[in-house]
Amino acid sequence: MTRSPRDFPRRLDLARGRIELQHGGGGRAMTQLVEELFVAAFANPALCALNDQAVLPPPAGRLVLATDAHVVSPLFFPGGDIGSLAVNGTVNDVAMAGAQPLWLAAAFVLEEGLPLAELARIVESMARAAHAAGVAIVTGDTKVVEAGKGDGVFITTTGVGVARDGVDTGGDRARPGDAVLVSGPLGEHGIAVMACREGLAFDVPVRSDTAALHGLVAALLDAVPAAAIRVLRDPTRGGLGATLNEIARASAVGMQLREAAIPVREPVRAACEFLGLDPLYVACEGRLLAVCAPEHAGALLAALRAHPLGQGAALIGHCVSDPQHCVELETVLGGRRVVDWLAGEQLPRIC
Amino acid sequence: MTRSPRDFPRRLDLARGRIELQHGGGGRAMTQLVEELFVAAFANPALCALNDQAVLPPPAGRLVLATDAHVVSPLFFPGGDIGSLAVNGTVNDVAMAGAQPLWLAAAFVLEEGLPLAELARIVESMARAAHAAGVAIVTGDTKVVEAGKGDGVFITTTGVGVARDGVDTGGDRARPGDAVLVSGPLGEHGIAVMACREGLAFDVPVRSDTAALHGLVAALLDAVPAAAIRVLRDPTRGGLGATLNEIARASAVGMQLREAAIPVREPVRAACEFLGLDPLYVACEGRLLAVCAPEHAGALLAALRAHPLGQGAALIGHCVSDPQHCVELETVLGGRRVVDWLAGEQLPRIC
Incomplete structure (x- = not known):
């Protein structure tokens, strides 16, 4: 590309200029x-x-x-x-x-x-x-x-x-018995944006987890046979709750999760309480969710935790046979509740 | 995908509903x-x-x-x-x-x-x-x-x-002597949108020329050797004037056009006069501009005219050697004027 003063006599004023x-x-x-x-x-x-x-x-x-x-x-x-x-x-x-x-x-x-x-x-x-x-x-x-x-x-x-050859991670491949894993604590992106928007200050500030996850995915594919990884998803808008419901529906399975196993950092938990939000529905931008054949779940969890972006990984539950394809949570108090689809808009313009 | 009433009890109301x-x-x-x-x-x-x-x-x-x-x-x-x-x-x-x-x-x-x-x-x-x-x-x-x-x-x-193999139509490939062709009359999309926006009614209504041009391009590539087609562009925002200036600058050539050869339909010409616009800068959405080796210009023009989307094609000028890479127009009255870059915004939100 040649450049002559005839084209642009003055450079853009990046300090004071505005879009016109x-x-x-x-x-x-x-x-x-x-x-x-x-x-x-x-x-x-x-x-x-x-x-x-x-x-x-x-x-x-x-x-x-x-x-x-x-x-x-x-x-x-x-x-x-x-x-x-x-x-x-x-x-x-x-x-x-x-x-x-x-x-x-x-x-x-x-x-x-x-x-x-x-x-x-x-x-x-x-x-x-x-x-x-x-x-x-x-x-x-x-x-x-x-x-x-x-x-x-x-x-x-x-x-x-x-x-990669032989890899298929579509949302319809989960089967009863499969393990459900997440790569790290939930809700940090959504809370960071929300707190910033609302001008809220927390004792421990929450930062977005935004990160590129293809390196982590490659590590997982290297760790277990490709067919063992049934589904990969990043739980963004609608959070874990929406993503698991989509997978359950597409795969025609149910899911049983243990609340105690789902990683949520304390500041996010506190912020959610303050804002009246459920961390299960708050967006991540640097986490992934994997559904995996049960016999490879241990190796997958180890591979997640061995990667800088998966250190907080956890096995949070299993897929089950369920004609209603419900996502159910065993609460820390031992009760059970359905993690339903998000009905309304929880956090607009989060991504 | 399975579908159960649990998911969506009622269908979207496409007649009266609104985005929420x-x-x-x-x-x-x-x-x-x-x-x-x-x-x-x-x-x-x-x-x-x-x-x-x-x-x-x-x-x-x-x-x-x-x-x-x-x-x-x-x-x-x-x-x-x-x-x-x-x-x-x-x-x-x-x-x-x-x-x-x-x-x-x-x-x-x-x-x-x-x-x-x-x-x-x-x-x-x-x-x-x-x-x-x-x-x-x-x-x-x-x-x-x-x-x-x-x-x-x-x-x-x-x-x-x-x-296609062997095809390279980048904007930097025009050479002095090359022919410049357009596939049909200019400015119809821009005038159609503008007239609609401003509530103007013309005696002969102007319709957008929006069309997919890959069939026409394939016909051109079949008609002449791939190397003969130097540059292909669709003159959208900024119209022919902006597109030719971009090519002239990228290829470091000048261009000489004959105003009499540039196809503009009468209703567009009249509307431009009424609106104070120059049809050379009004967007097309179904026309292409081809720069072509001179010895193949006749065959290319014939191929354009043989296609339903190129019936109004014309050879409108030539590239010349010019260190200032100016686009010049020989007017219908025999004068010369520079077709400069569009300085300001002529028609906002035209596409």
Whole structure:
């Protein structure tokens, strides 16, 4: 790409500038925004070609495709921001198919008036998260809507990866007897965002657990036979409760969980109590849920705990035969309750 | 997927219902929306698996990835709507790499209060456009934002396709002497949306040209040697003017166009005059621009005109050697003017 002063006489003012409608107009201002902000941060050959698409080498294996719109509010929260979330969230959706994420596409809907400094922080955070995850942001799009027709920035990321041969982790593969494991304590992302939004301060601050989990998934696939891992999911919106109900329904099984075995850190438990939330329904962004053949559950738990992102892993219950495909919890007091689908909206705009 | 009355006692009220925050919450309401609306309309095996990602067969060749956020206002306009636009727009970005589009991902940001009937119309339009284009919508995502934090619906589509061997249509490949062709009359999409938005009625109504162009691209690749087609682009936002300036800059060439050769239909010309717009900068959504080796320009023009979507094709100018990479127009009166980059925003939220 040649560059002449005729194109952009002045550089973008990233300190004081704001998004204007012309940044989405397809002309000079948009090209400048794309080149000086997005391409500069995400630099890679496919993106730098500045075409309307990326041309990539043929992937060796089954393709995995996942997309996620991110609308989290506020844009910045303890432990992360919409940028790192948009990268990790989609990387994880690809990873949960037992796949190696390779490439991301990123589409931005920007609200007129958004400070360029905020956008630059978000973009830099995306670049760091992508670099840490070993994925390249190879193509993108930028639209601008009038003030009052959006909310700062929405980011849709779409991920492409390659699945390992022989791996199938679809939600319909759980069987009675299978073990249910989680990779760590629940609810930290949701509580971090909620506390930030509501201006709540806790004695021990809660940080989002946002993290890319494909390395952890690869470690699990190395530890046990591929067929032993029935289902992998990241319990995001709706938390563990929603995710387990989806799996139970898709697999036509029931589940029995032990509340005492479900890891929730004390500050999250306290915050949930204060906010009237059930940690079972609060979103994680750096945890995974695995359903696994019972004879390999021990090896899987050991593999989880051996990885930096799975140190707090636990075996929390089992699948059972149940024509009603109920998810049941044995409470710490010895009672039983149904972990039903989330009926209403518990935490809006959490991701 | 089994279905029991326990899950959804009542069907979605597509006639009178509205989007609520809980439709984005990850629980029962969201699952119902996804199943009864999106999966029902887009039905295909990958999507019906209801996982957080699609697992797809290995594509045979270089992968092409393109993403586009669609924020057009109004949502419905003569000749199309945000749904058909979201499918065709991304299909075209994939096609312009000389590729066969295979799969789409679709991410929705819905505003609380959106009538479900409008969403259903949009989703049905997407399904029709995808079917017509021969692509499957294999995965998706749904988020809901509070009333006043969005604008009805934004749709980000991401397309995956496979490039033909030996084809390279990147914007940096134009050379002095190359011919510049367009596949049909300009500005119809932009004027259709603008007229609808402003409530303008013309004697002859203008309809959006939105269409999927990969069939036309395949016909061009069959008609001339792959290396003869230097650049393919669809002139969307910013129109022909912006697209040609991008190519001129990326290829470090100048361009000389003949205004008399540039096809613009009379109603579009009249509307542009009325609205104070230059048709060279008004978006198309069903036209392509080809830069081609001069000795193959005749064959390419014939191939364009032989296809239903290229009947109005024209050879509009040539690339020249020019260190300033200017796009110049010889006007119908014999004068010359520079077709500069679009400086400001001409038509916001056109796609």
